[in-house]
Amino acid sequence: MKDIGRRRFVGAGIASAATLTPLQHVLAETGSLQDIGGSIVSLPQATIYTAREIITLDDARPTAEAVAIVGDRILWAGTLEDVQRVLGDQPYEIDTTFADNVIVPGFIAQHDHPVLAALTMSSEILAIEDWVLPSGTVPRVKDKQEFMERLAKAESEKSNPDEPLLSWGYHPAFYGPLTRSDLDTISETRPILVWARSCHEMVLNSAAMERGSVTRDKFEAFSPSAKEQSSFQEARFWEQGLFAVLPNIANMVATPERLRSGLEITRDYMHAKGITFGNEPGGILSKPVQDGVNEVFSNPDMPFRWSFIVDAKSMVATYSDDAQVIAETEKLASWYGGMTSLAPKQAKLFADGAIYSLLMQVRDPYLDGHDGEWMMDRDLFERAFRIYWDAGYQIHIHVNGDAGLDRVLDTLESNLRRNPRYDHRTVLVHFAVSASDQVERIRALGAIVSGNPYYVTALADQYSKVGLGSERADSMVRLGDLSLTGIPWSLHSDMPMAPADPLFLMWCAVNRETTSGRIAGADQRVPAEMALRGVTIEAAYALRLSDEIGSIEPGKRANLTILDENPLSVDPAMIRDISVWGTVMEGRVLPVSERTQKASLTPTLAPNSLADEEVNRAMLNHALMVVHTHL
Structure with missing residues (x-):
């Protein structure tokens, strides 16, 4: 040399x-x-x-x-x-x-929710699928009767009569409606909160309503949108209704003990899946809660770094002055340190509702004629987009339906024409239902996509029969069309709404195999190399970090994932079965320990079961804003 x-x-x-x-x-x-x-x-x-x-x-x-x-x-x-x-x-x-072994670039969890994963995985899990936890497998719930029996058993086993019971996983599309009166039959004195599998809906019993002071007067003070997305009589709150009620009940949803133990489970699980960098879109807007997260995620022995994108929806709703919105956003950088950080000049917004609860906004009606929901009213969405656009921010937008995508693309185009920007890299997040004509428009407007390929695996069978019909269900997450058009795309899991397992996401994107074993939308399958790029270099590109991570190149961070097999040469059906030896994270060799190997949260899917729900991270932010009373 x-x-x-x-x-x-x-x-x-x-x-x-x-x-x-x-x-x-x-x-x-x-x-x-x-x-x-x-x-x-x-x-x-x-x-x-x-x-x-x-x-x-x-x-x-x-x-x-x-x-x-x-x-x-x-x-x-x-x-x-x-x-x-x-x-x-x-x-x-x-x-x-x-x-x-085989070395690949360090896997990137581009869009995951460790706090939400911590709270759901540490609750009473009664879901539509098996969940494999460090403590053992929690079997799936077969029907509403079994749900009620198991929930009653969990209530009876609690020794403290004042301790709230939080359950997660109920799905009305599988088990039928659930209301306050159902939960009151289990207990009229212990607060019971049932968090739906979608994480976009919650049902309370009367004791929980009383403990949270959710009175008729408070309900009437909700915004019109929040009241439309709530039922006071049934004690059922969804989408913006859930935003409105969460500050009253957050102290029953999140406790310091549940948060810490759940974060440790999430940390070990993600390491076992080969993750070397992760991101939370819609960062927590409660400093005491973020301090609680930092106790685990900022430690120097963390096996990966974690960044947070600001919850722009809440910032704009809180501050009426445009300049103050940006000033307060930039102040958030001081909340992080060590292995956590604020993603610079990036913001998260929301368009329409959740896919798993079939509340996305679609162009053509649902099979049963019901309507979707908006996560942000149009005036708030457009104001937020304009503020962060003019400040030079990269904007990540939760959008699920094709009508929701129309609103996002219209807003993007109007801002491009009003204030042109080069390489704005606006990210369309989730990309569940879209129309073929929208793909070319995405390309023309310079947007990129972060897709969740698990929707096809988990939902295509069920939504072919209810909700969407076969044509829309099978074409969900049209990565093949994006590839043909040259639009950059990446993959994410939205953990706990899908397993935070990059190899599993690759398998979903490459095979598009549903729970029944059929192939949904064969023309939308992508090659294994593209799928690998989707959890590495393209994920880094979506976070504006491709000069630092995502590939094995001179000068980049020494982030490697060590596998037993080559995901590009194995049978595509076997990609999800490849074992992870461990990682190298910025030069530190971190094998997967026996303890970490056991921390598998990947669910076992039953045929035709809905697997994991599209989550609204901002919803949890609102829930956590008042948890400081416990931290």
């Missing part, structure tokens, strides 16, 4: 940081370069990891057999001979720990 080193790093003259190549940046950051014209001294030791195969997703060298890491950065990847030649006289060791 002496000649290469002098020619590349010294003899060429380093004028400024802006002229450095990625590899020069690595050496400069480690203190290996002296002043211009000086010589290379005190080179730190590098570690060369060899593997059976290394998939880099670097267009310059797509595969490698060795990767050199210095500190928390990648120095080089290529053949072992190439890497050694680049290192030259720099001290190094060769580590063969992964010699029999």
Whole structure:
């Protein structure tokens, strides 16, 4: 490397940081370069990891057999001979720990909800599918009668008569309506809260209504939209109605103990799935709650970093002055530290309702003629979009139905024409039901997509019969059309609404196999390499982090996921069965421990069962805004 080193790093003259190549940046950051014209001294030791195969997703060298890491950065990847030649006289060791494994770029959980996962996974789970927890498997509920029996059993086993009972997983489309009167038959004194599988709806018993002071007068003070999406008599609250009631009941939903234990479960589970970076869209707007999250997620021994995107919906609803909205948004950066951070210049908005509760806004009527819901009234949505657009923010938008997508694209186009921006990279999140004509419009407007391919697996069978009909159900999450049009797309799980398992998401996108075993929308399947990009480099692109993570390239963070098999060469049906050895996270080798391996939250799906529900993260933010009384 002496000649290469002098020619590349010294003899060429380093004028400024802006002229450095990625590899020069690595050496400069480690203190290996002296002043211009000086010589290379005190080179730190590098570690060369060899593997059976290394998939880099670097267009310059797509595969490698060795990767050199210095500190928390990648120095080089290529053949072992190439890497050694680049290192030259720099001290190094060769580590063969992964010699029999396959290395891929570190998996990215682009859109997940660790707090919501913590609360649901630590509640009384009575759901439409089995859930495999560290403590054992919680079997699925067969019908409403079994739900009531198991809920009554859980109530009877609580020793403290004042302790609220929180259950999660009930689905009206499977078990029929659930109301206050049903829950009162179980207990008239203990507060009982049933959080629907969709996480967009909650049903309370009378004791919970009383404990939360949810009176008729308070109900009448709800906004018109919130009242329309509530039933005081049935004590049932959904979408904006749930937003309205959550501040009254949040202290029964979230406790410090439940939060911490659930976060630890979520942390171990995500590590076991090979995740090296994650993001919460719609960050928590309660500092005491964020402090509680930071107790787990900010620790230096965390196996991944986690960023938070601001909940723009709540910010705009709170502050009437446009400038104050941005000022208060930027102040949130001080809430994070260590392994957590605020995603810079990014904001989260909401269009229509949830897919799992069939409340998305669709162009053509639902089979039963019911209407969808809006998560934000039009005037609030348009004001929020304009404020953050004009401030140069990247906007991520929860949108599920094709009519919801029309509203989003109309708003995007009007702002582009009013205040043109280059590479705004607006993200259409979830992308459940769309029309073919909308794909070209997405491309023309410069938007990108973050899709949830699990919708097809979990819902296509059921929604072919109820809700959407076969044509719309089978074409959900049309990744194939996006690929043909050249629109960048990535994958997310929305945990706990789908398993935070990148290999499983890949399997869903590649196979589009439903719970009955059939293929839904075969023309929308994508190649395995595209799916891998969807949980790595394209996910990084959607978070404006592709210069830092997402591929194995010189200068990027040393984030690797270590697998037992190559997801690009195995039978596509086997992708979800590939084992994760562990990860390398910014140079730290983190094998999956026996304890972590047991922390599997991936549900076992029964044929035709709805699997995981589309979540509204902002809903939980409102719930958590008052939990400071407990933290």
